[in-house]
Amino acid sequence: MQIGIVAKKIGLSVDAIRFYERNALLPRPPRTRGGFRQYAETDVETLAFIRRVQGLGFKLSEIRGLLNLRGNRLQPCAPVRRRLQEKLSDVQQKLASLHNLERDLRLALRHCNREMRKRSAHCPILRERNPSKPEGAK
Amino acid sequence: MQIGIVAKKIGLSVDAIRFYERNALLPRPPRTRGGFRQYAETDVETLAFIRRVQGLGFKLSEIRGLLNLRGNRLQPCAPVRRRLQEKLSDVQQKLASLHNLERDLRLALRHCNREMRKRSAHCPILRERNPSKPEGAK
DNA sequence: GTACACCCTGGAGGATAGTCTAGAGTCAAC
DNA sequence: GTTGACTCTAGACTATCCTCCAGGGTGTAC
Known part of the structure; x- marks a missing residue:
């Protein structure tokens, strides 16, 4: 082929x-x-x-x-299993950090909406010093 | 400074x-x-x-x-809001695909465990043709 | 025996977000 | 005026996973 x-x-x-x-x-x-x-x-x-x-x-x-x-044929399942488990915990960490990110984005949007309702001229995302301390995100 | x-x-x-x-x-x-x-x-x-x-x-x-x-000062909140929302839906998509990935990994691990209990010499991850169709993952 | 699709190699490029290096110059303090 | 910490530039390098390219050779069908 x-x-x-x-x-x-x-x-x-x-x-x-x-x-x-x-x-x-x-x-x-x-x-x-x-x-x-x-x-x-x-x-x-x-x-x-x-x-x-x-x-x-x-x-x-x-x-x-x-x-x-x-x-090699010598019972290779154990090392594979270990690697799968490592990968699973990687994925779970990424999930956690994305969940944090999601929360922070929602928070930022909420600030944004509040400001728009007030018809305020300054955007809280652009101006504020420390709007929601987005730290947890990766 | x-x-x-x-x-x-x-x-x-x-x-x-x-x-x-x-x-x-x-x-x-x-x-x-x-x-x-x-x-x-x-x-x-x-x-x-x-x-x-x-x-x-x-x-x-x-x-x-x-x-x-x-x-510029002309009510910039709206475009920021739009971008935040886009970003939020990106994040949500990534979350969904990572959740799929997590499920597939768990499934693969389950296969692996089953095989180990049988003391089988071949690892299902290494040998099988299509163990769990991991497609949804990014 | 020729047309055409396919294959070969080596190397560059690309997106992302920087880090690291060499070799030289500058600033502030003493 | 000398020391030591800091800064300057340009360019190379990191990791990841390929893609694209030129310039040339091969395989097969007709």
């Missing part, structure tokens, strides 16, 4: 696949005499895996770690 | 302040004969403003827009 076919199959760009190869996420495939990459089904699976865990919020560098795990 | 003082006052690096100037977030201050920047209180306020709305999740390019609004 040549690279364009694989790209279409998986929904990636040709450039992205070559990028993954350069960055050791995908093994170097054999080539035709002319130098064209020739992929097998396992490569397609690897790419599908990459997409899938990328969808779980893993960075490419982390995915590289997972792929190495994937290579 | 020279740049280091301002930096300390606001909690930014000297480099960051110069960076803001280069990127038209902060006006160019007057200089001493020797070429040192001399800041006034209003510059400190501008920087405080930048920090504040950055804490509300605005990018520097967006903050530049807000700062322009800040210049």
Whole structure:
């Protein structure tokens, strides 16, 4: 299978696949005499895996770690589990900080509305010194 | 006030302040004969403003827009309000997609746990074709 | 044997928000 | 007038995940 076919199959760009190869996420495939990459089904699976865990919020560098795990057969579930748990707590932290941000934005909007009702000429967001101490946000 | 003082006052690096100037977030201050920047209180306020709305999740390019609004006095509250609302709905979208991600991660962990209880040698995350269709995530 | 789509490489670029560096100059205090 | 802390500039670098490009070669169908 040549690279364009694989790209279409998986929904990636040709450039992205070559990028993954350069960055050791995908093994170097054999080539035709002319130098064209020739992929097998396992490569397609690897790419599908990459997409899938990328969808779980893993960075490419982390995915590289997972792929190495994937290579050996000795009960690799435990380290994967650990990584999933780490990722879950990352996500939960991000959620918390976004919730804070949401609260601060609502607060700012409320100030804004109050000022508009008063037909005041100065916007509290633009003028005030310290309207709501938005700190918690990431 | 020279740049280091301002930096300390606001909690930014000297480099960051110069960076803001280069990127038209902060006006160019007057200089001493020797070429040192001399800041006034209003510059400190501008920087405080930048920090504040950055804490509300605005990018520097967006903050530049807000700062322009800040210049004119003609009832600028309405456009600010609009931007705040846009930002709020961005945040809400991100929250939704992170919630999806959290759900997918929990699901993946559950699969993982099940497999470990079975003392199975293959990890469902590494092997399965399509364990939980993690799509909704950003 | 030629047309056309496809592939190759290496390197640049891009968005974001800065940080870091070298090498030189300045300010204030003593 | 010298010391020491501070500042100046331009440009390179960080991390992330690719995309785009030129200039050239390959594969296959007709």
